[in-house]
Every structure is written in C-alpha cells, then in structure tokens.
Amino acid sequence: MLTLPPGIIFDGTLEEVANGGENVWLPYDRKKLYTNAFIIRNGKLLLGYKKRGFGKGLYNGFGGKVDPGETPAQAALRELKEESGITAPLEHCGVLFFVVPDIDHAFHIDIFRAEEYDGTIIETEEMRPQWFALPNADAPTQDEQKDLQPIPFDHMWKDDVYWMPLLLASRHFLGRADFDTEGNLKKWWFGAVPQTPVDSR
Numbered sequence: 001m002l003t004l005p006p007g008i009i010f011d012g013t014l015e016e017v018a019n020g021g022e023n024v025w026l027p028y029d030r031k032k033l034y035t036n037a038f039i040i041r042n043g044k045l046l047l048g049y050k051k052r053g054f055g056k057g058l059y060n061g062f063g064g065k066v067d068p069g070e071t072p073a074q075a076a077l078r079e080l081k082e083e084s085g086i087t088a089p090l091e092h093c094g095v096l097f098f099v100v101p102d103i104d105h106a107f108h109i110d111i112f113r114a115e116e117y118d119g120t121i122i123e124t125e126e127m128r129p130q131w132f133a134l135p136n137a138d139a140p141t142q143d144e145q146k147d148l149q150p151i152p153f154d155h156m157w158k159d160d161v162y163w164m165p166l167l168l169a170s171r172h173f174l175g176r177a178d179f180d181t182e183g184n185l186k187k188w189w190f191g192a193v194p195q196t197p198v199d200s201r
C-alpha cells in the first residue's frame with residue numbers, strides 16, 4: 001500500500017513514478033482550486049510564457065483560479081480562452097498539489113489536456129503562447145517540428161520534469177510538490193494510474 005502525501009486523495013491503485021527530497025511535508029491550512037490546460041498536437045506542445053503575476057517568467061499551461069460557482073472543467077475552458085484565445089475539448093488527466101511557503105493557501109490544480117483546438121492562438125496580457133517540440137515525436141510530424149525548441153524545463157516550475165512525461169503519454173497522474181520561497185523543489189511525490197496490461201490472448 002502506498003502512503004499518499006497529505007492533500008492527495010485517490011481511491012484506487014497508483015504506481016509511484018518519482019519521490020524525493022526532504023523527510024517532512026510542509027503544513028498548510030487550506031487549499032484553493034486552480035486549473036492548468038495543455039494542447040498536444042502533431043508532435044508539439046503548446047505552452048505560454050507567463051508575463052505577470054504568480055509564476056511570472058516561467059512557461060506553463062494555461063490556467064488559473066476556479067471561480068465560485070464554477071466547476072474545474074468550466075474554469076479550465078474559460079482560462080484557456082482568456083489566456084490563449086482558443087477553445088478545446090479538454091480532458092481531465094491529473095491533479096497536482098503544491099505548497100509554497102509565504103502563500104496562505106495550498107494549490108490544488110486540476111490538469112487538462114486536448115489534442116485539438118478551435119480558434120486562433122493569440123498573445124494575451126497574461127501569456128505569450130509558443131509551440132515546443134515533443135521528445136521522440138514520430139517521423140511524419142518532424143516537418144511540423146522543425147525550428148521548434150525542446151520543452152524549456154529550465155524555465156518551468158521545477159516539478160514539471162517529473163509529471164510532463166506522464167501528461168505527454170496520455171497517462172492519468174497525481175502528485176505533490178513543496179517549494180521554498182526561491183522556487184526550489186524541497187520535497188516531491190508523483191504517481192500514475194497503472195496502464196491496463198495489453199491482453200495477449
């Protein structure tokens with residue numbers, strides 16, 4: 001039986017994917033709901049360069065706070081549209097829980113993905129969208145990928161490198177990461193729903 005980090009609730013089997021850092025999780029009093037949405041298409045990943053506010057100067061998916069009366073799925077669609085100009089058939093694929101000292105709440109972030117989108121991608125006040133090349137993309141997509149940079153993990157939140165491969169592989173995942181005030185990762189745990197074994201009969 002896996003012991004899940006405080007803040008992570010899951011009723012089912014999980015496979016541990018990454019685990020490290022210090023011994024003790026940071027305490028937190030309350031949590032706030034957020035969303036984060038990623039478009040993955042033709043061997044490319046759409047990220048946004050955050051121009052203001054929390055996480056300024058980092059690349060991330062498109063998202064923000066869930067407003068009162070909204071479901072996370074509704075908030076994810078609204079934030080994607082507000083920050084990148086597009087709509088997409090978003091599917092829920094994970095939950096991440098972050099604790100950052102000096103912030104009076106923990107972040108509970110529902111993660112969404114889509115492989116299609118509608119509309120024209122635009123730069124907004126908050127985000128500058130940019131496509132990045134996926135690692136090991138299949139040959140037919142390489143034309144699409146030329147001139148694209150690889151995923152800029154050096155300019156992303158430090159935990160992203162652990163769960164991004166799960167997102168790209170269409171896995172369902174959960175995890176928690178605790179940071180220090182400088183944004184360094186202090187403790188982390190990530191797990192994924194096991195893939196159904198291929199029936200070989």
Ligand SMILES: CNc1ncnc2c1ncn2[C@@H]1O[C@H](COP(=O)(O)OP(=O)(O)OP(=O)(O)O)[C@@H](O)[C@H]1O
Pocket residue numbers: 034035036053054055060061062063064065098099100107109157179
């Ligand atoms: C600590 N480690 C983290 N790692 C990766 N992503 C993180 C994160 N912590 C927060 N996030 C994401 O950052 C956005 C913040 O949203 P944020 O701009 O504050 O919200 P919102 O757009 O509602 O703000 P305004 O009040 O409109 O400025 C939102 O997508 C949220 O999922």
